[in-house]
Every structure is written in C-alpha cells, then in structure tokens.
Amino acid sequence: MGIGRLFDISVRAMSTYQRAIDVASQNISNAGNADYTRQKVVIATERTQAGIGTGVKVQDVLRIRNDLLDSQIRKYQSSYSDANKRSELLSQIESVIAEPSDSGLATYFDEFFNSWDQLTTNPNSTQLRTQIIEKASRLSERMDEIFDGIDSTQSLLMQEAASKTNELNSYLKEIYELNKKIYESEAAGIKASELKDDRDALIDKVSELANVTVQINEKGAATVNIGGILSADQNVYAEFEMKLVDGKMQLVAKDNPDARAVLNGGEIFAITDLYSNKIPQYKSDLEKIANTFAGKVNDLHVTGYTLSSSGSTTGIPFFGELDGSGNVINAFTNGKLNINSAILGDPSKIAASDAVNNDGNGNIANKIALLQDTKFSELSGQTILESYTSFLNNFGMEKTISDNKIESSGLVLQQLDTQKSSYSGVSIDEEMTNIIKYQKAYEAAAKLIQVVDEMLQTLMEVI
C-alpha cells in the first residue's frame, strides 16, 4: 500500500467537508427565507479497498421535507383562507347592517310603528303626520342603504372572483413550468431542491385560493388537483374561468366548461358560496320582510280615510301607488320602500281614521301601530322584528362561525407551521456548529497532507 493513497483520502475528506460547508452556507444564507427547505449533507464512509478504508464521501444532500405535514398545512390553509375571506366579506355587510345600534333597521321599524301609535293621541296633528312620513322615509333610506351595501358586496365578489381565478391560473402555469424543470433535472440526476421550494411555495399559495390535493411522483414533479380537476403536473396545466350557471358562480376548466371544480375551501370557495348562496338568501329574507311590511301597512291604510281638509278620501296606499285596475304597485322596488308621492306632498293624506269625515278617529293608525306585534303567516308565524332578528341570527351565525374557524384553523395552522419550521427550517446555531465541525475536519484533512508530505520528505532524505 502506497503513501500516495493517504493523499487521496485527505483530498477526498477536504472535498467532502468543503461540500458540507457549501450546504451549511446555503442553509445559513436562506435562514430568513420562509419558503426555503433546509438541506442536509449525508456523509458516509467511502468504500474500502481490500479491507482498507479509503476515507469519506458525500453520499447525498437531502431536502428535509415532510409531505404529510405539507398536506395538512394546505388543508388547514384552505380552511383558514375560506373563513378569513368569508369573515372579511361578511364584515362589510355587517357594518352596513349596523346592528345593534341606533342606526339599525330594527330601530327604524320601531320608530315607524311608534309614530303611528303617537298619531292616535292627536290624529289631526300635522306635526305627528309629518313625523310618520319622516320615520317612513328614514326606514326606506336605511333599507335602501342595506340593499345597496349587499348589492355592492355582491358585485365586488364578481370582480374579485375573476381576479382570484387569474391569480390561480398564473400559479398553475408557474407550477407546471417548475414541475417540468424539476422533472428534467431529477431525471438527469441533478438535485432540484431550490426549484421544489419555489414550486411548493406556489402550491401553498394555490391552497389559499382553493382546496388542493398534491401527489409527488418519483422524479419530484407534483400532480396538483383542484376540486377534483387535474390542474398541473409536468406535462399539462389547466386554465380556469369563473362562469355564472343559473345565477351561481362555478369554477370551470376553460377548455371543458362541463368540468366544474367541487370547491370546499380557499378564498375562491368563500367568494362563490357567498355570491351564489348566502347573499341571495340574505336578500331574499330581507325582501320578504320588506314586502310583508309594506303589504300589511297598505292593506290597512287603503281602508282608512284622510283628513277632511283633503276630502276625507279612502283607498290610498301608504307605500306605492294604485295602477289602472286599483292594485297597489311599486310599494317595494329595488330595495327601496316607496312612500306614496301623494302622501309625501301632503301629510293630511295619511289615512288614520276608519270613518269618513272623522279626523279625530285614529283607529287605522292604531291598527297600523299594532302590526308591530302581529305575527304573520308570510313570515312563518313571526312578527316583523322577530323575522328580522331571525335574519340577523342566520347572518350572524355565518359570521361567528367564520370568526371561530379563523381562530381554530389559525391556531392549528400556527402549530403546523411551527412543526414545519422545526422540521424543515434552518437553525443558525445548528448550522454554525456544523460549520465548525466541518472546518475542523477540513483542517485535520489538510494537516494529514502536511504529515504525509513530511513522511515523504523523510523518505527522500533517506535516499
């Protein structure tokens, strides 16, 4: 066995530890990069030759990643993003509804009915009649503001859905391109750790938008499915678009509109669900309340008589107007309660009396005031306030559930992120300790060359 072999062992050791320091320095330089996955050098013994050791080698550079953890994080991320977006959008509606407060619809309903009640004490009072018109106008304006606010949110959802779909499409295209590079690189035996980090970060972003499932193949490429539709791998990527089908938002593949993504998480799910199901339900509930309210007030008002000063006439609706056939029309349109223009211009046209030329009779005013406590079959046997609080309850439950989900999913996500950071993150202390270890080994290998050199010198001197 020749002394020269010792040089080989030393050089191999120096090369190994230099590579190890390279990896450690890569880890250290990415310590602040949240998307980075730490790499680990696997140092192994070089194969022996005839039973004699030949030194050390870098067997592999591993990318320390836990696929199960990734899958869990994406699942909770989708759930968190759904709840977060839902809560954000519902907050906009919640601030328009403004309950409980003096500007809430409940207060305006109360004030409207109470103003009729007050009229019974002085049925010919212009001041109290004007008060009824004023309270009805405020109720109408408030109702209009709420419907307007809900409509604005719904239109914004349409724009946001298109923008989020574009975002999703751009991520999928990038994932496909990275997948392709990863596949080619790994097939050529070149590690593609950094490309995988970029790709995985993009998949994480996709999980914020929609529920995603991921499968990694043997060459490191990821097959990404969104809502059951193949969305990206190393060969293809899907392009999605948002379509309105029967008034409902659907995320469909551009090249195959029949392929609809079945969403259950992510911001896009929150947007589509609110647009297609929740907001229409809220509007329908409020419309039902408004229509019943206007209808019941009108039913009584048309039977009443105006003040004698305006002819003590009857058959005048409080909301809307009469068409040619004597039917009340336009009482509630586009979220607005329309006070009869005749009444708006002349408070004496409020029909508070149930007898002709009987200005002091406030029986109709009293009956209208009592509508506040009347249960209506049109509102499932509830009063107007009860029906309105049921609506608030349904809306509030959705918001509260979203808020609670943010809390719970956020906590789980935070713990999973901690686990991921613990598993895949960089510890500067650990890396620096490794560097010292590798540096010492490198120095020792260099020293070995010096020793072997001295051995050769000794031999040379013998000759």
Added chain:
Amino acid sequence: MRITDNMLTDKYLYNQSRINERKIKIQTQITNNSKLDKLSDNLSDSLQAIKLNSQIVKKENYQKNIGNAKSFVNTTNYALENVAAQTQKIISQVTSLDNALSADNFASINESVKNYLQEIVQNLNEKQNDMYVFGGTNFTTKPWDIDASGKAVTNSADMGGEIKVQLSANIKDTINVTGTKIENTDLLDTVNDIIDALSTNTVPDQTLKDRLTSAFNEIIALQSSNGEKLNKLEDINSLLENQLVDAKESLSKVEGVDQAELVVDLEYQDYLLQLSYKLASSILPKSILDYL
C-alpha cells in the same frame, strides 16, 4: 424538537398580534361603553339587546302617549270644572227667583243666565291641540254655539266618536268625554228652557229646577269619571316606569361594560406586550455567532 430561528420569530409575532387584537377590542369596548360593537361580537347578546331596545323604545312611546292623554284629560277636566261652576251659578240664580218681584229682576237674571250659558258653551268648545275636547272624533265642526236669542244650539250631529289611545301593550282606552255624553246630561236644553221661561217672566217650575240639578250632578259625575281616568293614566305610567327600569337593567347587563375591569385588563395586556418586547429583545438577536 429542533428550535429554528423562524419558529422563534413566528411565535413572537403571533403572540404579539394576539395581545394587540385583545387591546383593540378592550379599547373599542371602553370607547363605546358597550360590549357589543357589532353583531358578531356576541350574537345572542346582540339579538337580545335589539329586542330589549325595541321594548324600551315602545314603552317610552307609551309614556309619551300617556303624557299626551293626560294633557287632553286635564283640559277636559278643567273645562268640566268650569261648566260645573257656571251651572252652579245658574242654580243659585234660579233659586233666587223665588224672591223675584219685578219684570226687571227676570230680565237681569235672564241676562246673567245667558252669560253663564255662554261661558258653559265656550268651555264645551274647548280645544286641545286643535281638537275639540267634547267634539268626539269630529274635529272640523264646532260642537255648540250660541244663537241670537242667547240659547245654546248643537252644531255637530256627530259628537259620539271616542278617541282611543294605546296606553300599553294590552291597554287601549278612550281619553275623551264625548259630546253625546254632554248632550245626555240635558244641561244645555235645561238652561235653554230656563231662558225661555225667564223671557216670559215665568219662574222655572220645580221640574225644570230638578232637571237642572240632575244635569249638574251628571256633569259632576262626568268630571269625577274623568278624574278617575287621570288616576288610571298615572297608574299605567308607574307600571311602565317599573317595566322600563327592569328592561334597562337587563339591557345594561347584556351590553354594559365594567370600565374598571376593562382598564385593568388593558393595563395587563400592555404589561404582557412590554414583557414580550423585552423577552424578544433578549432572545431573538442572540445566536452562537455572539460567542464565536
């Protein structure tokens, strides 16, 4: 478990964010003096607050109605009191006729009676907020008038309407004394008949005198019944007042805040925040590099 640098910073930021969220919530509650800023702060309490608010506003409205009704009943009472006083004066005049000796006395007494009747009619035409208090629900026609001969005439054929006011959720009551009831006392016709008698220098007979006394008693009875109405209104008002106190107390329990408790909590959160700053400043910058 490996502890990485990102774990330390992420955990620190997460905890700090939670403390700040809590601080914002406390500040909002202190500023609004209410636990309920929006529906989702506490759904069931918010809905309860809406219902309680509605009840409170309604009861306050009933109290307003009672206030208006009391004012109407008071005006009615004042008018009836005056009518009774004038009637009593007529009774004494008619009684004094027993000593009447000359035609001049008849004329003078007749003039006095006519004046008292004018006063009576004026009181019966009393208005409250542009409403004839004895005109029933017909506010357009003046109920009575005095004709050229100084006698009372009925103008309105429709004085029987009752003004009904909702005084509480279950109580709806009539607040007026109708003109029909006044007519039923027979006061005006009796006084008219007395004037007729006096105009012919005739002493009103006992029947006429009895009718007058009976009419006076009827007016007193109406006044008394009206006074009872006032007491009833007061009673309902007290009942509403008690209900209001209860409802407001319930509302206060639902949405009220304990300012002292919140301020202490805010101080505590602030203390936690400062502690986290100090811990972060001593832990986060440290690494093995400081010792190499």
